[in-house]
Amino acid sequence: MEAEKKEKEDLVPIFIMGKRYEVPSSLTIQKAMEYAGYQLIRGCGCRGGICGACATVYRFPGSYKIEVGLACQTVVQPNMYLTQIPFFPATKSVYDIEKIKPTIETLVKAYPELLRCLQCNTCTKSCPMEIEVMDYIAAAMRGDVARLAELSFDCVMCGLCTARCPAEICQYNIAILGRRLYGKYIAPKAEHLASMVKEVEKGRYEQMLRELMDTDEETLKKLYNEREIEPEQAGEDWTPKDKTYL
Amino acid sequence: MPYTRELKELIKRVEATRPARVERKRRGEEFPVLSLKEREERLRKYHPDFKEGSRTEIRVGPSKGYAISPEIVNLLEAKSRVDPDAIDLTKVAYETDVLILGGGGAGTAAALTAQENGAKVLIATKLRHGDANTMMAEGGIQAATKGTKDSPYYHYLDVLGGGHFKNVPELVYTLVTEAPKVIAWLEGLGCMLTKFPEGQLKALHGGGTCRKRMHYAADITGAEIMRTLRDEARNRPEDIKVLEFCPAVELILNEYGHCAGAVLYNLETEEYFVVKAKAVIMATGGSGRLHIQGFMTTNHYGATGDGLILGYRAGVKLCFLHTVQYHPTGAVFPEQAEGLLITEKFRGAGANALNIDGEQFVNEREPRDVESASFIRECTEVGKGVPTPTGKVGVWLDSPMIDILMGEGAVKREFPGKYILFKRFGIDISKEPMLVYPTLHYQNGGLEYNSRCETSIPGFFAAGEVSGGVHGENRLMGNSLLDVCVFGRIAGVSAALYAKERFQEGRLTLDHVRRYHRELEEAGIITDRVAPMLLPDYSNPKVRERQLTTRYLGTIR
Incomplete structure (x- = not known):
């Protein structure tokens, strides 16, 4: 009885696609x-x-603000109403990594819509990884591939930025093109x-x-x-005493 | 949730011993490592593999009598999801040169090399392309790339020592000699491996390595590799097609006993489809979601050992499945992060493992099985584990040491993924240690195969976690990303060549499934269990009681 009562007290209401459910307050949205x-x-x-x-x-009732998160990382909060975005159509440019150059021309040719960016910053506000998405798009527009790669490195390609972009840019695919250009050419x-x-x-x-295989x-x-x-704190120039098997 | 007041009090003990431990580390004084004999004893006494009831003999099939985890045996001793008589094998939905089952690292690497060798490729995967354990591998990828201090010779010795010297030599040879080539391949594809300004690859130690050869891309190495390989596969859309949410539920053989395709199940429309292929690569990965011995797991949602079941039913033997890898450092706090992998790289970078009094009790770079057994010992017999508010127990992983040893900001720079994740829960891991306990991590064994990724069935290849032999009885960190890249690439080449040169057209059959069903019956195994499992069941039992209209077999109708 006590346990049941405690469990009841621990439950919070959430609205999955508008429908009310009571769930334990310690769970992530996914669980x-x-x-x-x-x-x-x-x-x-x-x-x-x-x-x-x-x-x-x-969203929360009475709030205009659209909140975002990864369902497996976000703990439920009372009265949140939510939906998952299991798929969002995205543009993906097909390119031959051997034949392109790390330049602004490559980025714009692959994704001409890149130049439509309105600098509204909605992408950054939509990123559950707290990436400065608009800043890396700005870097892409300047042709700064290194900065694009660096700023977008933590991207998990969930698609939330793309889902909300009024300029219809697919940020995360531009980002991976930038990272591959950086990794290969810069x-x-x-x-x-x-x-x-x-x-x-x-x-x-x-x-x-x-x-060794026969030993x-x-x-x-x-x-x-x-x-x-090799000692853990050894520097790059460390060499072993025995060099027979190098 | 941030640390509770009780835990914050306990952290003070860690802080009290920290300056002396950092000093010792700086002087190169390490906690003594165990000798091989001591390691063996520790494993026998405290590793879950040695617990009573941890192994059961398989009663049917090509490895009859082999004792492995009962959770896997239960799935092997189960029926097919579909009645073989209900499937019309003349109705072929897809035809391809090479069919790849699994869209993780091994499957995608195989797709690339198969395509380069002239094959049309179809990848069938249970979740999305890339939702796989490869994506989650954090720490790094081993390879001897620095000739002034390391060579494949030492990599070979380390792999063997980790695997209790039981590994298949030819497979290890292939792993360590292909390793540098794989890193060069990744560099050429544009993977952002972490480098010094002059271009040398940064490298760290992993548990059981004698040289620092673990290369990495910050703390999301697997994700960086996976998203790059996936992007490359998507750049070849004419030749590499992908079917998502379509797991294989049975292999198809032909009248000569060669592998000739698979039956796929569309998880969304609940249809079954026949795929005809000249060669098939099994790359479905591991089985952490079977929660062996009730352990939490680091594995992705789809890791249910499907490939083991399919390959076994078709006649491929199993090996090295008698040991299971528990990763020493799975998060136990906060509850939301439970089971989550805390990369070994933290220990490679210098973080000590500590008990409730802030004392070291094991060298933090023992091989994973030994490290795990030592954590379990400290929390059980020794009784110096740290209790969590949800009744769990763990040990401290002293991440703030890294900022002191490597300079302020090192934790945030080197472990951005984990730093953000814990920050969301109100814990700054550059200032506060993490609470960890062993978690189910890796399937050391699997389908028997050779260094060309061939199995005993012509036309059927295996690569990655689903296979067994290269890691022996225990895999070292940084060798699974390497494994999926090395053997994925080889499997792709082997399968493409087979499709071109050795493939023989023949009538398709599921007779092996009928035979397997008969064998179950003859062994007296009467069950309505079906396998593969496909997805684990985390639904609420109270809800399930009310779901009256659907008969659930496992989790999927």
Whole structure:
């Protein structure tokens, strides 16, 4: 009886697509929908705030403000009324990453609507990841690919910005184009990586690895126990004493 | 929800020991690591794999007698979702060269290389393209890329040590030699790997590594890789088609016993479709949503082990499924974040694991199984766990140390994803530690395959978490993103070549399903369980009592 009464007190009303349900106050919107009886198919992915499947919009009675969140990350609040946006049509430009350049021309050619931005900042206000969306769109309009990449890095591509943009821009697809351009053409290349790939392809490690593959478990354990551990606080220039197997 | 007053009081004990611990770290003095013998003993006494009742023998199929988690056995000892007689295999809805089951990292990498080798590709995936464990992998991707201090030789040794020396050597060889190539491939696709201003890749230690070779893209490495691969697949729309919300529920073989397609189930319209393919790649990932031994999980919503069931019914053996990986650091506070992965990179960057008195009790970079067993020991036998307001228990992960060691702002810069997430709950992890406990994380084993991703069934390939062997009995961090990229790429090439050169047209059949059903019956297994599960059931039992009109089999009609 006590437990039941306590549970009752802990319940808060929420409105899922306008319909009232009472759910425990500690739940996220996602778990609250399941509690209410929904078997989720769309609108649920990683359940950890990174896949962008569960974009949700809600309001409170008497408030003009449109609130946004990821259903798996947002705790319910009394009287919120909400819906999930399980899918939103988006433009996706098809390009050959090998044949494009990190310039404003590439961005505008792929997404000409980029230039329609009204600078209303609705995208930024709609972002559940607190990304400065309008700022990265502004960077894109200036052709500042590095800034576009940097500002948009945390994007989970949930589509809320795109759903609300009055200029009909698909911000998150422009952002990934920018990040790929940055990663491929602007970020300096890792030279040590290229030379390692060359060494592997030349077969430098072939014999030592084949020998290891034929080694018995006891010897392997010995080799494992004796391997030199790079100290955690070591700098980039650290080298091991034993260089036989490098 | 921010920390309660009680927890804030306990945090003071962590703060009290912090300056001395930071000093020790700076001097390079680490908490002593366990010897191999001590590791073994700790695992036997405290790891969930060794708990009584944690393994049951499978009574039917190609690995009959093999003892694995009962939660998986229950699904193996279950019927098909559909009556094989009810499906007309002459009504083919889609035809393709290579059918890929699963739209995560392995499946998408495979799609790219299959396409590059001339194949038309169809990806069928249960959720959206990219909603997968790959997306959630945070810490990084291992590869020996720095020849002045590291080589595939040391990577090989580390992988073996982590896997209790049981790994399949040929698979490990492939993993470590392909690793640098995969990083170069990702760099070429425009993945934003974290670098120094001159271009060298930044790298950290992971549990059980002897060299810092864990490359990363801030703390969303998997998401960065997944969204890049997905974007690239979407750049080839003529050759790579994607069917979302269409999981496979059965493989189709042909009269010669070769794999020749699959039956898909449209989750939204509840229709079943026949797909005919010249080659099939299984890349459905893991099974954390089976909540083995009731553990919380870091896995995505669709991780229900479907590929194991389908491959097994068709005749592929299972291996290395007798061990399950528990990630040492799943969040236990606040409740909303429960089970959420706290990347190992926090420990790689220097954060200590601490008990209720703010004392270290284990080196924070032991392999995952040993680290998990040590957390469980501290919270049970030793009794120095930290109690949470919801009756759970955990240990502290001292993230503020990172700001002290690496300079103010390091936590926010290196772990932006987790920083924002906890900030939403009113916790600043650059100032306050996190409360963690082991959480179900990875399926160490799976379908048996070789280094060309071939299985025992011609035309049927496997890649990624659904397969078993490369990680032995325990995977090291940073090797699963590597696994999906390495073996995904290989599977794509192998399947495309098979479709081109070895494929043989034949009559489609589901006889293997009929045979499997008969075998169940003969073993005396009378059940109305069906598998694959497809989605876990988190609905409210009280609600379900009132849902009178639908007979639920598992979770989906």
